[in-house]
Amino acid sequence: MNIILKGLTAVGLAVAVAGLTPAIAETPKKGGIFEYGVKAGIPTYDLQGSNSYGTLHRTEQHYSLLVTFDWKNFPKIVGDVAESWKISDDQLKYTFKIRKGIKFHDGTPLTAQDVLASYNRLKDPKEGVISPRKAYFKTIKQFSAPDDYTFIAEFSEPFAFGLNLFATPYNPIYSKKDTEKPGNWHHKNINGTGPFVFVEHQPGKKWVSKRYEDYHFDDVHLDGTIAYKIKNITQPMIGGQIMAEMRSVSPPEKKTLQKEMGDKITFHEKPTLSVWMVTLNSAFPPFKDKRVRQALTLCLDRHKGLDALSKITVTTRRTGYMLYGTQYAQSDADLDKQIGFWPDIKKSRAKAKKLLKEAGHEGLKFKYTNRAVAHPYDQIGIWLISQWKACGLNPTMETFPSAKYKSIRSKGGFDTTIDWNAAFLPHPMLMLAKYQSTSFNPINFSRNEEPEIDEMYRKMNATLDPAKVKIMAAEIENKVLDDAWFLPLGYFARSVPMLSKIKGYHITYTHAANNDWRGMWIDD
Structure with missing residues (x-):
C-alpha cells in the first residue's frame, strides 16, 4: 500500500492515508462476540495510569471520556459524557454540561463530581497513583464542579492544544467514590460507564466483557468481546481463534496471512x-x-x-x-x-x-x-x-x-x-x-x-x-x-489484520485509541 502524507487539519494533522477497502453504507447487525488477540500482558487495569497497549486494548471499552473524537470524521470532536461545552473568548475557561441519566456499571449515577475527581486524579495524583500524562495539565489553573451537571476547566494561560486535551483517549472518567478508596483501587478493579462491562480476567488466557445495556449511546452492536492473550498473530488468525489483532502485523506476517486467508482478511493501514x-x-x-x-x-x-x-x-x-x-x-x-x-x-x-x-x-x-x-x-x-x-x-x-x-x-x-x-x-x-x-x-x-x-x-x-x-x-x-x-x-x-466480515471499524493514527469497539458489528 502507498502511504500519502499531505493536507492539514486545524490541529495540524497532515496525514492522509488511502484505505484498502472503500467504505460502504450497510445496516449493522446486532449480536456476536468480537474475539481479538493481544500479545502483551496487562501490567495494570488502571487506564489513566498506563501507556501500555496491553492495558489500553483491554480496558478502553469499559470507560467514557468527557468528549471524544468522531473517528469517522477525525479530528472532529463530539460529546461523550459532556453533551455540550462553551469556551470563553480569551480561551482560558472551558465549561462543560454533563449528560443526565448516565450510570456507572455498578449502578452509581455519574455527575460532574466524578468528572472533577477524575481530572484531579490526572493532574495531581495521590501517593501510589501514577499519572503518565500529568505534564499535559501544567497550565490548568483549576478544575471545578459548581453543580452536579457542570464541569469547568480554567487555564492559567492560553493553551494551543485546547479541546483536544479533553478528548485524549486514555483519560477516562472514573467514579469519585472509587478514586477515594485506599491506594490505587483501579490497579486491579474496573468500574466505568463505557459500552462494555468487565466480566472476568483469566491471567495469561483471556479478558471477557459484555455489552452494557444502559449505555448512553445506541451504537453498540456486539453482544460482547473476548481479548485472548496470544504469542503470535498468524496461527490464531488462520486457525480461527481470533478475528483481529489491533496493534499490527509485520510485513512477513502480512504476507503469510494474505496467502493463507485471501479475501477473508482485510488489512487496515496507517x-x-x-x-x-x-x-x-x-x-x-x-x-x-x-x-x-x-x-x-x-x-x-x-x-x-x-x-x-x-x-x-x-x-x-x-x-x-x-x-x-x-x-x-x-x-x-x-x-x-x-x-x-x-x-x-x-x-x-x-x-x-x-x-x-x-x-x-x-x-x-x-x-x-x-x-x-x-x-x-x-x-x-x-x-x-x-x-x-x-x-x-x-x-x-x-x-x-x-x-x-x-x-x-x-x-x-x-x-x-x-x-x-x-x-x-x-x-x-x-x-x-x-x-x-x-x-x-x-x-x-x-x-x-x-x-x-x-x-x-x-x-x-x-x-x-x-x-x-x-x-x-x-x-x-x-x-x-x-x-x-x-x-x-x-x-x-501499522497494519491491522481483521476478518473481512468485521464491519464498522475505523483505524486511527495510534493503536492507543478507538479501542472501545463502538459501531463495530459482525456480518455473519
Whole structure:
C-alpha cells in the first residue's frame, strides 16, 4: 500500500492515508462476540495510569471520556459524557454540561463530581497513583464542579492544544467514590460507564466483557468481546481463534496471512504516531558525559539501516520526534543536519569513535533492556547491537516479559532500553511532552532534569500561531537530539489484520485509541 502524507487539519494533522477497502453504507447487525488477540500482558487495569497497549486494548471499552473524537470524521470532536461545552473568548475557561441519566456499571449515577475527581486524579495524583500524562495539565489553573451537571476547566494561560486535551483517549472518567478508596483501587478493579462491562480476567488466557445495556449511546452492536492473550498473530488468525489483532502485523506476517486467508482478511493501514527510541539512563555513570551519549546515536545508520529494518518489521524510515511529513515536523534537509542523522554513516561513526576516545570510554560495556514481544522489539534489538558494535562498543541484550520490562523501565533498572512515545494527534504538545524533566513527566524514563526544555515547552504550548509553534517545536527537538538521552528510531508502521466480515471499524493514527469497539458489528 502507498502511504500519502499531505493536507492539514486545524490541529495540524497532515496525514492522509488511502484505505484498502472503500467504505460502504450497510445496516449493522446486532449480536456476536468480537474475539481479538493481544500479545502483551496487562501490567495494570488502571487506564489513566498506563501507556501500555496491553492495558489500553483491554480496558478502553469499559470507560467514557468527557468528549471524544468522531473517528469517522477525525479530528472532529463530539460529546461523550459532556453533551455540550462553551469556551470563553480569551480561551482560558472551558465549561462543560454533563449528560443526565448516565450510570456507572455498578449502578452509581455519574455527575460532574466524578468528572472533577477524575481530572484531579490526572493532574495531581495521590501517593501510589501514577499519572503518565500529568505534564499535559501544567497550565490548568483549576478544575471545578459548581453543580452536579457542570464541569469547568480554567487555564492559567492560553493553551494551543485546547479541546483536544479533553478528548485524549486514555483519560477516562472514573467514579469519585472509587478514586477515594485506599491506594490505587483501579490497579486491579474496573468500574466505568463505557459500552462494555468487565466480566472476568483469566491471567495469561483471556479478558471477557459484555455489552452494557444502559449505555448512553445506541451504537453498540456486539453482544460482547473476548481479548485472548496470544504469542503470535498468524496461527490464531488462520486457525480461527481470533478475528483481529489491533496493534499490527509485520510485513512477513502480512504476507503469510494474505496467502493463507485471501479475501477473508482485510488489512487496515496507517502510519501511527508512536515513535520508537532508545532511552539512556541518566544514573549510568558513563552517560553523564554527553560525548558518550552522542556517540551512541552517531553509531546508528538512520538512512540505509532504518530503510532495511522497515522491510522486516513495523518500523518506518528515519524521523525525529515529530512524524515526518506532518505540519510541525522539520524537513528532511533540516533534520539531516542534526547529530545522528548525517547521511554519511562513515563520517558519523568516525565522530562517534573520536568522542568515545576523548571521554575514555572506548569499548564501553553496557546492557540493552528489551521487551519480549516479537515485532518490532526483537528486530530493533538485534539491529541496535550490530550498529553499536560497528563503533567498537560492547553492548549485551537482556529480554523480559512485558510486565517485568515495564517495571524495570519505570524503576530505572537499565542502562539503555527500548522505549516509545505515543500520541493521537501530530501536535508537538503531545509529541514533545516526554522529553521534559522527569519531575514534570514521569514517562521520561531517563530520569534526567531539563529545566530549559521545560520552559521552552511551556512557552510553545501558550503560543497560538501555528507558524511560531513549528519554529519552537524544531528548537525543542534539536536540543533533545543534541542532548541525546533519547535516540529516535522511526515511527510505527501499522497494519491491522481483521476478518473481512468485521464491519464498522475505523483505524486511527495510534493503536492507543478507538479501542472501545463502538459501531463495530459482525456480518455473519
